[in-house]
Structures are given as structure tokens and as C-alpha cells.
Amino acid sequence: MEREKMSPLSDLLNLNLDTKQIIAEYIWIGGSGMDIRSKGRTLPGPVSDPSKLPKWNYDGSSTNQAAGDDSEVILYPQAIFKDPFRKGNNILVMCDAYTPKGDPIPTNNRHKAVKIFDHPNVKAEEPWFGIEQEYTLLKKDVKWPLGWPIGGFPGPQGPYYCAVGADKAFGRDIVDGHYKACLYAGLSIGGANGEVMPGQWEFQISPTVGIGAGDQLWVARYILERITEICGVIVSFDPKPIEGDWNGAAAHTNFSTKSMRKEGGLDLIKKAIGKLEVKHKQHIAAYGEGNERRLTGKHETADINKFSWGVADRGASVRVGRDTEKEGKGYFEDRRPSSNMDPYLVTSMIAETTILG
Numbered sequence: 001m002e003r004e005k006m007s008p009l010s011d012l013l014n015l016n017l018d019t020k021q022i023i024a025e026y027i028w029i030g031g032s033g034m035d036i037r038s039k040g041r042t043l044p045g046p047v048s049d050p051s052k053l054p055k056w057n058y059d060g061s062s063t064n065q066a067a068g069d070d071s072e073v074i075l076y077p078q079a080i081f082k083d084p085f086r087k088g089n090n091i092l093v094m095c096d097a098y099t100p101k102g103d104p105i106p107t108n109n110r111h112k113a114v115k116i117f118d119h120p121n122v123k124a125e126e127p128w129f130g131i132e133q134e135y136t137l138l139k140k141d142v143k144w145p146l147g148w149p150i151g152g153f154p155g156p157q158g159p160y161y162c163a164v165g166a167d168k169a170f171g172r173d174i175v176d177g178h179y180k181a182c183l184y185a186g187l188s189i190g191g192a193n194g195e196v197m198p199g200q201w202e203f204q205i206s207p208t209v210g211i212g213a214g215d216q217l218w219v220a221r222y223i224l225e226r227i228t229e230i231c232g233v234i235v236s237f238d239p240k241p242i243e244g245d246w247n248g249a250a251a252h253t254n255f256s257t258k259s260m261r262k263e264g265g266l267d268l269i270k271k272a273i274g275k276l277e278v279k280h281k282q283h284i285a286a287y288g289e290g291n292e293r294r295l296t297g298k299h300e301t302a303d304i305n306k307f308s309w310g311v312a313d314r315g316a317s318v319r320v321g322r323d324t325e326k327e328g329k330g331y332f333e334d335r336r337p338s339s340n341m342d343p344y345l346v347t348s349m350i351a352e353t354t355i356l357g
Contacts (some may be wrong), residue, residue, distance in 0.1 A: 011139070011275070014078065015089070016088070021042050021043065022043050022088045022314060023040050023042060023086055023313075024263065025040045025086075025091070026040070026041065026056055026077070027093060027222050028096065029096075029109075029218065031065045031107060033109075036221060038109055041056065050078055050079055050080050051077075053077035053080075056075040057072050057073060058072075058227060060097075065097065074098045075096075078094050078096055079219070080092070080210060081094070081185040081186050081219050083185070096108050096110040109342050110214065112345075115342040116348040116356070117210040117211050117351065118351050119356060124258070126210075127255065127351050128208065128209060128254075129254065129347045130204060130206055130207040130331075131205075131254070132204050132253075133217060133221070133251070134201070134338065135201060135224065135225070135237055136199055136236045136242075136252050137201065138234070143234060145197070147171070148171040148198065150197060153161060154198050156245070157196050157198075160196060160200075169194050172194075175230060176192075178220075179203065181223050183228065185223065187220055188216060189203055189205060191204050196300075200247065207256070210347075211344070212349075213343060214344040238339070239341040244307065248294030248298045248301065248338075249294070250338055251338060251340075253334045253343075253346055253347065254331050254333045255331060255350050260329060265329030266320075266328045266330070269320065272354035274318075277307045280307040283334075286342075286345050286349055287336050288339070289338075291304065299317070301314060301335070302315060302336070309332075311325050315337060318333065320333075334346075
């Protein structure tokens with residue numbers, strides 16, 4: 001009798017577990033501010049309320065968030081999403097990090113953001129954030145953009161934005177897989193498209209209230225990292241991955257308040273933009289590392305040292321859309337944040353400056 005062959009790994013990964021138990025993947029942000037970490041644990045049954053989830057811990061000395069002789073960092077579950085990888089009742093859990101005494105660790109920007117979003121004046125304005133996350137797909141071994149000849153360059157920019165075709169769009173399966181996985185997870189992903197530089201793409205988080213925008217963007221980034229891991233491709237959030245006559249990568253942040261969305265809101269938008277101008281340097285300092293390589297005044301950017309705004313102007317620091325101008329209400333787009341920005345910092349800072357400032 002032939003020995004039964006072992007099931008392929010894919011069969012094991014797709015096993016339907018005949019149990020009430022679930023797997024919860026706890027996600028957090030490491031010490032660099034861009035390294036996403038996660039680990040899984042078994043729970044006795046389905047959970048839909050993050051406050052019902054147990055806290056957990058990790059070795060902060062291995063993430064540059066604690067010393068080796070006092071390395072325990074505590075994870076507080078904050079938001080739950082469906083797990084598109086394990087499916088079923090399994091979940092992804094966005095967490096933030098605290099000391100054993102209950103103090104937020106220095107890199108916990110979510111805790112700081114919640115304080116701003118919980119301010120009664122901010123809550124009353126129901127701030128909406130829509131974030132356009134750009135990223136670049138790189139070949140794993142050479143760290144050169146997908147679709148580019150190794151050691152060489154493709155044709156100049158122009159044919160690649162929202163393009164189709166094997167000679168213009170590189171990595172679409174990853175993009176579409178990410179799109180569907182985010183929808184499955186319950187994220188408010190609004191769309192995806194190819195960007196100006198070949199090998200560069202974008203997805204959008206639709207207008208989301210307050211802290212939720214940051215939670216959703218981080219989980220969308222996590223899902224993208226997992227998909228590219230499966231495909232053997234690197235995802236880069238570097239704001240200027242290729243020097244020269246190539247577009248950089250941003251995380252344009254669209255913003256509105258309840259008052260801006262009502263009649264007469266355009267006047268409030270202009271006042272808010274004026275407040276942003278006054279605090280331009282402070283915002284730039286928090287809008288992403290390496291942003292000076294992107295914000296040069298070229299390639300659809302404003303100069304990092306000069307604040308500007310305009311209607312339908314993609315070369316400005318802040319853009320107001322034609323529809324907003326026409327209707328006299330709506331939203332504006334802050335084009336300064338880089339692709340590697342922390343959405344907790346950026347969204348809360350915009351709210352603080354424009355509502356509380």
C-alpha cells in the first residue's frame with residue numbers, strides 16, 4: 001500500500017478548522033515608525049468588540065522600543081477587521097503600545113491623536129479624512145522598480161498613469177489582490193490606480209471620521225505588506241525611491257469638517273488653509289522622513305520651504321477642488337504628506353491646527 005502523500009502547503013493554509021476557536025493577528029507599529037509588526041494568538045471564540053480582547057505583550061528590545069533589561073511592552077487592542085488571509089471568523093487587530101504601568105510608549109502616536117480627536121470641539125466638527133496612499137513595487141533581490149530593466153530605465157513618464165498593457169502596468173495582480181482583501185477586511189478603500197512613475201501605484205482610504213482613518217491606513221499597509229511578501233516583491237513607501245526625473249510618492253490627505261461641508265464652507269476652508277500656512281514648518285517636520293527629496297517644486301509638488309495653495313493646482317501645498325470652489329463648500333487636499341507619513345500624526349495635526357488652532 002502506497003504511503004499517503006503529504007498535502008501541499010496550500011491545502012494546510014486553507015484548512016477549515018472544525019472549532020469555535022479563532023486566530024487573532026495583533027498588529028502594531030515598531031520603533032522606526034514604519035516597520036509593521038504582528039503576531040497571532042488563539043482565542044476561544046469570535047470577538048467583534050476590541051474592548052473584549054485580551055491585552056498582550058511583546059519584546060520591545062527587539063523593536064527598538066524598550067531596553068533589554070525591561071523589555072516588556074503591552075499591546076492594547078483598538079480596532080478589529082476581518083482577516084482576508086485566514087478568512088472565517090479570524091481577525092486582524094490594530095493595537096497601540098504601552099508600558100506595563102499603562103503609560104503610552106514614546107512612539108505611540110495613536111494615543112496622542114486620540115486626545116485631539118476626543119476634544120469636544122473636534123468631535124462636534126466630525127472631521128473626515130480621505131488618504132491617497134502611493135507606493136512603489138520593487139524587485140526583491142535588486143530593489144529596483146517592478147517592470148524596469150535591471151540597471152536601466154524605462155521610457156520617460158507619460159504613458160504609465162492609469163495605464164493598461166504589459167509594457168506600461170507592472171504589478172496589477174498585487175494591486176487588485178490588495179483591493180479585494182481590503183474590502184473583505186471591512187476597510188473603506190475607495191479605489192486604486194497606477195501612478196505616474198512605472199511600478200508605482202496608489203490606493204485610497206475613503207473619507208473616514210477621526211482616528212479611524214489612521215487605523216484603516218495602517219491595516220491597509222499591513223495587508224499590502226503581507227501580499228507582497230507572498231509574491232516575493234518589496235513594497236516601498238520611500239517618498240522619492242528613484243532620483244531624477246521621476247515622480248515621488250505621497251500620501252495626499254483630504255480633509256473636511258461638518259462646517260466646511262455646509263453652505264458657506266468655502267470661507268472656512270480658506271481660513272483653515274491660512275492656519276496651515278502659519279504652522280507650515282511644524283507640519284512639514286511631522287509629514288514624513290525624506291520628504292525634502294520629494295517636495296522640490298517639480299513633479300506635481302510644491303517647494304518644501306514655501307507654502308502655497310490654489311484651485312485645482314497640483315503644484316501647490318494645498319489644493320482646493322473645482323467642485324468645492326463651484327459649490328462653495330466641501331473639502332481641501334493637503335499635498336505635503338509623504339508616502340511614509342504616520343496617519344495618526346498627520347490627521348490629528350490637521351485637526352488640531354484647523355479646529356483648535
